[in-house]
Amino acid sequence: MNELEKYRVEQAPPTIYYIPNFITKEEEEYLLHQVNSAPKPKWTQLSNRRLQNWGGLPHPKGMVAEEIPKWLKIYTEKVAAIGLYGNKHPNHVLVNEYLPGQGIMPHEDGSLFFPVVSTISLGSHTLLEFYHPIKSENQSCDEKPETSFEDRFLTSILLEPRSLVFVCDDMYRTYLHGISERTTDRISESIANIDKCEIDKSVTELHRTTRVSLTIRHVPRVLKSKILFGKK
Template sequence: MDRVLTAAGLPPGVVYVRDLLSGDEEEDIRDRLDAAEWSTTLKRHVQHFGYLYDYRARAVTADAYLGKLPEWLEALASRLVMYGYFADLPDQVIANEYLPGQGISAHVDCVPCFGDTIVSISLLSPCEMIFRERSSSRSLAVLLHPRSGVVLKGAGRYDWTHEIPARKSDVVGGTRLDRGRRISLTFRKVVRATGTPS
């Protein structure tokens, strides 16, 4: 599939997939999210589905259970399983809204909280994601196109951080790309713990 990229330009265990969604699906997701309430507790706006992630404690607890994913997100989660990106159905999704100039600092998604696969789908605007190897100074960048997905597994999940630099444009191949409003959907599987609802 030529829309799937696994190359020297990406960390081991990272797969980049173009056109994971159609344009109509992208618009539908944006409209569904905008019809709901965006949380303003962070600098960027977020919505949680399945479980609430506690950014301060870096934890997901049993009392953070919000209920099953809505049907439209469960359908997307099932597609990710069908494509072989997840072995089990993801049950937690965070929608992040990024306005030009906003980003997210370098991080590894909470290891005790979530399983071995993370999938992030980009909507609306391109932006650059930077990967940094934790044991060296090595860094790699990938341009995330609208409707694309990034799959993090193995070393790409645990041994490399990923970030969206907080800037209003990206320079890729000598060309400046202005950012617009971007939304990401991050799919994860919560690691079961005592007292966590099934």
């Protein structure tokens, strides 16, 4: 854990850790091959990306656990060994594929998960952006926010290929996170983790290619299938 402190992003609220080159180029190619070799039914197509769930499908009533394949389990164990999950162990991996110009609206992961989320990026960079919460105490979920996302922008984190990021504490519980739908990203000193990135610091713009993210989490509430279906 003391070694981990050098990866803490000091320019962001508590707590983000950013580890560049967490995996090798060869590991990246291996993981991309495994993702792209998954059976077609494993993919879920959304309007702005497609995804795979491994380990089960998280649900408020509980997740029916499924075995995580060995090619992913190697990395859930490697991430768990860092120690930020405490005595918990990651049991779910969400694989997202983003084409250039695709993203995800600002959102929170919520109470379905232990409040530590880790993501390995493959293939391309992206900017992970954080925002102040939209909903106030007296505002219902159906009401439009009084201010735009731009007005609520907090900070951004550059996620390079082969990097690992941990989002914990208030950065998980309090703030929203998302990825803007664009094909290029402006690179500047305003990016909270720019000092920890491996890119050439003279670069001012990066062009996105296809990115695959492995989001590794722990789902506390797990059900056995016989309980879910009312069997004894």
